[in-house]
Amino acid sequence: MSLFKQLASKPWERKGVIGGLDPEGVFDTSPERVALSFFLAVASVIFSLFAVSYVIRMSLPDWTPLAEPSQLWANTGLLIISSILFQWARSIANAGKQKNLLTAFIGGGVFALLFIAGQVLTWNSLQAAGYFLTSNPANSFFYLLTGLHIVHLLGGLWVWSKSSIRLLSGGKPENLRLSIELCTIYWHFLLIIWLIMFAVLSNT
Amino acid sequence: MAYVPLADQDSEMEMHHPHSWVTKYVWSQDHKVIAIQYGSVAIAVGIVALVLSLLMRMQLGFPETFDLIDPNSYYQSVTMHGMIMVVYLLTALFLGGFGNYLIPLMCGARDMVFPFLNMLSFWFYLLSVLILMASFFVGGGPTGAGWTLYPPQTAMEGTPGHDMGILLMLASLAVFIIAFTMGGLNYVTTVLQYRCRGLTMMRLPLSVWGIFVATVLGLFAFPALLVSAVMMLFDTLLGTSFFMPAVIEAGTPLDHNGGSPILFQHLFWFFGHPEVYIVALPAFGLISDVLSTHARKNIFGYRMMVWAIIAIGGLSFIVWAHHMYVSGMHPYFGFFFATTTLIIAVPTALKVYNWVLTLWEGDIRLNAPMYFAIGFIFTFVHGGLTGLFLGNVVIDLPLSDTYFVVAHFHMVMGVSPVLVLFAALYHWFPKASGRMYHEGMAKVHFWCTFLGTYAIYLPMHYLGFLGVPRRYYAIGTTDFIPESAQDLNATITIAALFVGAVQILFFINIFWSLRYGKKADGNPWGSASLEWQTPDTPPAHGNWGDKLPTVYRWAYDYSVPGAHQDFIPQNVSESEEPTADEQHFDPDRDTSKADL
Numbered sequence: 001m002s003l004f005k006q007l008a009s010k011p012w013e014r015k016g017v018i019g020g021l022d023p024e025g026v027f028d029t030s031p032e033r034v035a036l037s038f039f040l041a042v043a044s045v046i047f048s049l050f051a052v053s054y055v056i057r058m059s060l061p062d063w064t065p066l067a068e069p070s071q072l073w074a075n076t077g078l079l080i081i082s083s084i085l086f087q088w089a090r091s092i093a094n095a096g097k098q099k100n101l102l103t104a105f106i107g108g109g110v111f112a113l114l115f116i117a118g119q120v121l122t123w124n125s126l127q128a129a130g131y132f133l134t135s136n137p138a139n140s141f142f143y144l145l146t147g148l149h150i151v152h153l154l155g156g157l158w159v160w161s162k163s164s165i166r167l168l169s170g171g172k173p174e175n176l177r178l179s180i181e182l183c184t185i186y187w188h189f190l191l192i193i194w195l196i197m198f199a200v201l202s203n204t
Numbered sequence: 205m206a207y208v209p210l211a212d213q214d215s216e217m218e219m220h221h222p223h224s225w226v227t228k229y230v231w232s233q234d235h236k237v238i239a240i241q242y243g244s245v246a247i248a249v250g251i252v253a254l255v256l257s258l259l260m261r262m263q264l265g266f267p268e269t270f271d272l273i274d275p276n277s278y279y280q281s282v283t284m285h286g287m288i289m290v291v292y293l294l295t296a297l298f299l300g301g302f303g304n305y306l307i308p309l310m311c312g313a314r315d316m317v318f319p320f321l322n323m324l325s326f327w328f329y330l331l332s333v334l335i336l337m338a339s340f341f342v343g344g345g346p347t348g349a350g351w352t353l354y355p356p357q358t359a360m361e362g363t364p365g366h367d368m369g370i371l372l373m374l375a376s377l378a379v380f381i382i383a384f385t386m387g388g389l390n391y392v393t394t395v396l397q398y399r400c401r402g403l404t405m406m407r408l409p410l411s412v413w414g415i416f417v418a419t420v421l422g423l424f425a426f427p428a429l430l431v432s433a434v435m436m437l438f439d440t441l442l443g444t445s446f447f448m449p450a451v452i453e454a455g456t457p458l459d460h461n462g463g464s465p466i467l468f469q470h471l472f473w474f475f476g477h478p479e480v481y482i483v484a485l486p487a488f489g490l491i492s493d494v495l496s497t498h499a500r501k502n503i504f505g506y507r508m509m510v511w512a513i514i515a516i517g518g519l520s521f522i523v524w525a526h527h528m529y530v531s532g533m534h535p536y537f538g539f540f541f542a543t544t545t546l547i548i549a550v551p552t553a554l555k556v557y558n559w560v561l562t563l564w565e566g567d568i569r570l571n572a573p574m575y576f577a578i579g580f581i582f583t584f585v586h587g588g589l590t591g592l593f594l595g596n597v598v599i600d601l602p603l604s605d606t607y608f609v610v611a612h613f614h615m616v617m618g619v620s621p622v623l624v625l626f627a628a629l630y631h632w633f634p635k636a637s638g639r640m641y642h643e644g645m646a647k648v649h650f651w652c653t654f655l656g657t658y659a660i661y662l663p664m665h666y667l668g669f670l671g672v673p674r675r676y677y678a679i680g681t682t683d684f685i686p687e688s689a690q691d692l693n694a695t696i697t698i699a700a701l702f703v704g705a706v707q708i709l710f711f712i713n714i715f716w717s718l719r720y721g722k723k724a725d726g727n728p729w730g731s732a733s734l735e736w737q738t739p740d741t742p743p744a745h746g747n748w749g750d751k752l753p754t755v756y757r758w759a760y761d762y763s764v765p766g767a768h769q770d771f772i773p774q775n776v777s778e779s780e781e782p783t784a785d786e787q788h789f790d791p792d793r794d795t796s797k798a799d800l
Contacts, residue, residue, distance in 0.1 A: 007514075009406050011506060011758035015778055017402040023755070024404045031317040031397045035389045038423060042385060046427040049474075053431065053467060057446065062462030133442060137462065140444040144435070 036182050040189050043152060047193055050148065051200060054141050058204060066138040068202050069125055075118035076198060082111035083191045086184040093177045101173055105180060108187065109160040116150050138204075145197055149190065156186045222745065233319035234745055235304045238326050240636070242300030249333050250293035256281040258704045265697025267678045275677040276364040279348030282675065283365075284336075286351030287373070290479060291380060292333055294621055298486035299384070299422065300329060302628060303391050303415045305636065309735035310412045312400025312753045312775075314746045316390045325390070328383035332376045339365065339372035347373045350675070352472055355447040355465050359440050361454065370440055374433045381426045381433075391419045400734075402755035406510065407774070409733045409759040410503060413510050414489020417517040418482045425478035425521070432471035439463065466531055473524040480617055481520040485513055487624040488555055491577050493759075494627045495559055497731045498574035499566030500770050502760035504558045512551035519548040529600045538597040545595035549588070556585060567763060567770070571729070572646035576627035579654040580620055587616025590665065605675070608668025611661045619657045626653070626710065633714070634728045635735060638742050639721030642713050649709040656703035663692045732771045733759040 006025055018024055027034055057063065085108035092101045123143065133143050163179040173180075222228035232238060260281050262270045273281060304322070308315050316322045339346035348364035349357050357363050358370050365373075395408070395416045408416075435446040439460065447468040448460030488509075496503040503509060525533065525541040559581055568574065590612040594600045603609060626649070633641050671684055672693075679685060727736040739749040753775040761772040772781055 006405055007507070007510065009404070011404070011406045012502065012760070015757050017754060017756060018404050018407075019402065021401070023399050023402055023407075026397055026399065031393045034397055035318070035393045038389055038392055039385075042423050042427060045424050046431060049428055049431040049471065053435065053446070053471065056467050056470075057464060060462055060464060062445075133438075134444050134459070137445055140438065140446060144438060144444075148434075 030178060032178060032182060033185075036185060040186070043189070043193075047148075047197070050141075050145060051197075054145070054200065054204075057137050057141070060137070062136070063138055064136045065204060066126075066131060066136070066142050066201075068142075068198075069122055071118060071122045071125065072198060072202075075115050075122065076194065078111050078115040078118055079191055079194055082108050082115060083184075083187045085111060086180075086187045089180050090184040093173050093180045096174065098173055102167060105160075105167060105183075106164055108183075109157060109164060112153055112157060112160075112187070116153060119146055119150055122146075142201060145201070149194055149197065152190055152193075156183065156190065159183060159186075231323060233315070233323045235308050235316050235319070235322060236636070236743060238322055239301050239303075239305035241326050242304060242329065243297055243302075245330055245333055246293050246297040246301060249288055249337070250297075252337070253285045253288035253293060254704055254707070256285040256288075258701060260285070261697040261700040263677065265694040265700075276348060277345070278677040279350070279675075280346045280364050280369070283348050283351050283353075283373075284340075284346050288336070289618065290351065290483070291377070292336065294483045294617075294625075295384070295422070295479070296329060297625060298483060298490075298621070299391065299415060299419060300326065300387055302411070302486060302490060302632075303387070303419065305632070306411055306735060307391055307394050307415060308398070309738065309743060309747060310409050310733060310759075311395060311398055312403055312734050312748070312755060313394060313398040314748060314752070317393045317398055318390050321386045322390050325383050325387035328379055328386065332380035332383060335372055335376040335379060339369045339376075342368040342372065344369055352469075352476070353436070354472075355436060355439065355463070355468050356449060356451050356460075358436065359448060359460075360451070371437070374437050374440075377429060377433050378437075381430045384422055384426055388419045388423045392416060392423070400752045400755060403734075403774075406507070407755055407758045409489070410492040410506070410509055410513070411486070411489040411733075413513050414485040414487070414492075417513050418485040421478045421485070421517050421520060422482045425475045425482065428471050428475035432468055432475070435471075436468065466528075469528050469531055470525070473527045474521070476527060477524040478517075478520045481516055483617060483621050485517065487580075487621045488513065490628045491580055491624050492555075492559065492562075493733065494573045494577045494631050495562050496760055496762065497631070497729050497733075498569045498571055498577070499563050500569070500730075500762045501562055501566040502758075502762055504561040504564075505554075506758065506760060508554060509558055512555050515551040516548060519544060519551070523548055526595055526600070529597050530604045535597075542595055542597050546592065549592055549595075552588060556581065556588070569729075571630075572641070572643055572650060573627045573631035575647060575650040575654075576623045576630065579650065580623040580627065583615050583623060583654075583657070584620040587612060587614075587620055591616055603668055605673050606668035607664045607672050607674050610674050611664035611668060614664075615657075615661050619661065623654070626650070629710075629714075631729070632735075633717070634724035634741070635726075635738075636742055637718055637721070638724055639717050640724045640728065641717040641721060645709055645713045645716075649706065649713065652706040652709070653703060656699055656706065659699035660696050660703065663696055667692060727773075730769070730771045732757075732761050732773050734774050737773050737775050 019026075085104050089101055089104035089108060092099070092104060123146070126139075126142075131139050131142075133140055159179070160183050163176055163183065166179075167173075167176055222232060222234065228234075229237060232241070259273050260278060263273055263278060304316070307313075336346075344365050344367050346365045347353070347358060347369035349366075349370065353370070353373065359366055395412060399405075399408075432447075435444075438444040439446055439448045443459050445460040445463040447465055448458070448463040449465060450461045451458045492503050492509060523541060523544045525537065526545045529538055529541075563578070590608070594603060594609060594612055630641055630646055633639075667689060670686070670689055672679060672689055679689075724741060726738065726741045729736070734753060734755065735743075737753060738744075738747055754777075755774045756777040757772065757774055759774055761767075761774075763770045764772055767781060
């Protein structure tokens, strides 16, 4: 039943058990996926508000655009590979297979770690070139936004490390299917956020 | 195959079964214990905020007599009182306290979806409170920038707590938001996914609807506070200029340059206005259930009440700038926000009408929760009507910095939610404790609080019309404020001290009743909603014994024509409705006398 139909129903008229085994309106998915969807919405709001603040602050006269270093393209490549590996792990787990699962899943996390290392190196090269956090609001936003993205990735890596340990210690793939799926969704989300962020930072 | 609902498929339910005193009462994963932990900490920190307000009132009422606080500590008290009351008391108690206690019980679930996350949520909340309280003990004391924390004032040397105080405040808020997010994800997922068999969304009590929509608002509004807190932390700690403009302090230019304080205001109020409804929507829900139960009538216009909750939730995101009329905005911008502000009054007024119509020709039981509930309708209408005045730009501009605004938001967002809290605490106390409270003491508590708060806030409107400015440590002598205004201020202070002192009755009542109160049966109010149908009172771990309930009807089957008793519980099917011989609830029982 659609959301609007549900909201239009007259509960005082309808008696008896409504719905099948679960009541109407329960999503046919795991609670973890529902919670993750809400979390992604919350994270999207956080990044959107930073983006709005960025645009408003950009319009003030002291703004000097930052020339984004070319390393960011390489870092972006690392994050894309990370996401592809997670997607590969998800397909293997969904098919109920085991071959290459470990490589794909662990590899996905490792490439994310490489991405973080790349971002930190970018920070260092910017600092060396004299682009400090406080020298201009464009710089401040660059460090803040990339840092915030890394914090989100670290949160994902914490969950990934727990699942990896279970996988390495002989956990069955079918028991880890949900974790792998949630990690993959989260990684794709963070890749999309990064791509948008990179586009905004590069073009302003 | 035997039916196993989603809410009962969780194999971890056994795993978090408490095995020791520590896991049962300290590191508890039981939603009921977590609710009481949340509630206790919220009330404790609320007492701190209450004492701060009394200190301020003593200064304002008798400026020459008492020497308890100086101008700096006055501003620190203003700031901490506001922030604690709004965030750490009201938000935490409505969502962390009542949300935790009622959602699984009203949804017919054994617990929250993620009990461990729920436990973490409480401990992060406690940590945030401790960080905030720590600011009283650091050099410079807590921040005195006002609860809105506007830059550049927050970071200026003339503002008390401009160094450690503001840092601790921002850190505490960040931790609180993490705690809220963990709890909030739990609440929404539990409501969506862990409802028992037959319990559709439109069969949920309005308490759950209010808490559910408020949680969604919180999940989307608190990020704005987080974003502004993070950028302000960068400004104060690392020297960036997100919000900080070029400022000359005591003849010396600060390192900041070009930041936008108005940007902070927009972010703050994008959180701040939904925050009003994060507090109000659970209050609306709880009061609807209290009114319906004690009026022995179904809630009037259930569907409209649900729609109104959703509409208010949505509209609350597009009214924020009505807090910023005096910041100097484009007239069309002001016009837009004045219009949306007036529009949001429509679903709000609709709810008030429906509460009154629920009482209309009801079989009203004037128990203490009902006293508080009816009292709430009065205070909310008064606070809401003055909100309509202030929602208009031309009226807001002259009144904005006066006591009229203080009176308005205290009536609508201070007194009203607190009356709901007392109504709800008294109403659900028998279920949570297994004991009845002392009815007489609760009614004395009501009358003193209700009349006392009117004695405080009605004259305050008049002070506002006189032009008495808010946020002043001492008014001193002016040409436009008559001396008699000070007499009014003194009267308000006496009323405030009285109301503050009288709250002790509530605590005496609770602690006395926990030990000596009459044993409550499982459903002393004859309530139809699911939380009153548990096999044990207070509900045992897992709530429902061996079998989860099945729901056959909505939560408001009161005084159903042809039924043998004046309520039919949600988990009673039509074929199971008790006959006259079986009925065990006496609708004519006068509980107010029985409990004295």
